[in-house]
Amino acid sequence: MSLRHALLGLLVDRSGSGYDLMKLFSTSLGNVWAATQSQLYGELNRLEAAGLIEVVAEGPRGRKEYALTGAGREELHRWLTEKEGEKPQRNEMLLQVFFLSQLTKEQSVEWLLHQADVAAGQLAALTRLDASIDWDGGPISLGGRLALEYGLRLRAMEEEWARWAAGQVIGPASPEGAAEAADTADGS
Amino acid sequence: MSLRHALLGLLVDRSGSGYDLMKLFSTSLGNVWAATQSQLYGELNRLEAAGLIEVVAEGPRGRKEYALTGAGREELHRWLTEKEGEKPQRNEMLLQVFFLSQLTKEQSVEWLLHQADVAAGQLAALTRLDASIDWDGGPISLGGRLALEYGLRLRAMEEEWARWAAGQVIGPASPEGAAEAADTADGS
DNA sequence: GAGGCCATGTAACATGTTACATGATTGT
DNA sequence: ACAATCATGTAACATGTTACATGGCCTC
Secondary structure: OHHHHHHHHHOOOOOEOHHHHHHHHHOOHHHOEOOOHHHHHHHHHHHHHOOOEEEEEEOHHHOEEEEEOHHHHHHHHHHHHOOOOOOOOEOHHHHHHHOHHHOOHHHHHHHHHHHHHHHHHHHHHHHHHHHHOOOOOOOOHHHHHHHHHHHHHHHHHHHHHHHHHHHHHHOOOOOOOOOOOOOOOOOO | OHHHHHHHHHOOOOOEOHHHHHHHHHOOHHHOEOOOHHHHHHHHHHHHHOOOEEEEEEOHHHOEEEEEOHHHHHHHHHHHHOOOOOOOOEOHHHHHHHOHHHOOHHHHHHHHHHHHHHHHHHHHHHHHHHHHOOOOOOOOHHHHHHHHHHHHHHHHHHHHHHHHHHHHHHOOOOOOOOOOOOOOOOOO
């Protein structure tokens, strides 16, 4: 139930409407937590019913501007300090890796190099994002910087891993791969 | 809908009952894709209704042993070769990082070092797992090894990142942190 | 015959996705 | 007036979680 906490966190130091919050999910925050518009408005209503946020202003087009209540601030703090057990993990890419043997060696290598390219592309996108943000002393900026650095390290790791894995598939010594033996200069 | 594909993948080179498959999810495969017993039995029935698997034997206690059909094998292959757009990402730990400024510096550092310990523990667990598996020529073993290596690199990265992040929180130069200034020997 | 494992399932609920619906306001 | 953007919502469906229900088989 972390969408709830994402919303509380965003409302900590500025009030905003669902529409405002949506824009944050589509940009910076979307890199660590995704949410659809549909989900967001529903959750805002539930948060208000639970007394964790309240409407502090109403604007044109039915705009409702929300702010944290004391209870909301407490809940956010509780969530940040609790230690929880490990959550179930899911990584579709790794699931596919598990069953990579269903493909031919050539297909597997191609697949892994594609993953490397995807990771490289994500790394480039994060690098661009990094350059585009002015890291002045905003309140979210420390956390944002740390999260971004995680992303940079993660994608770099993924690219390296995928290229390494492609090498593993080809094999430390692949004697039967005669088709691609263009050069006979492999020593030792 | 990847639970479906996880089941297809597991049934590729050996038939098995829901109970058998459950055990795989609680051990090796559980590291990349989690599933509950409840979900699993439901999905098996749906897969059979869709003609992707079939009951090849019935045993005691209502045991039903499933095997892939041709259509199931095709679907698995399709899933492995399709290129899909990026899925919504969610990482609760990073979400918390985003809002770390709600804690004091001391609390933030403690929190980050705790994350480092968690990652280190996971790394140790994977290392133990690695040592316990005999990597003979099983059909799943190549994919399993690659996935495990990903996990090892990921957790190592996470630990390093968390320790680095703790350093960032303390600050490149923290003039007002007088309490911990035990040594005055910081050069430059 | 009793306890432990084998084996499958249902029900209630929470969370997330996709598509659609509705309309106000602003700028040109 | 027209389009773009602002703004909130509902409905149907898919996926995932937790708890409970039911009973057969095997070994000691």
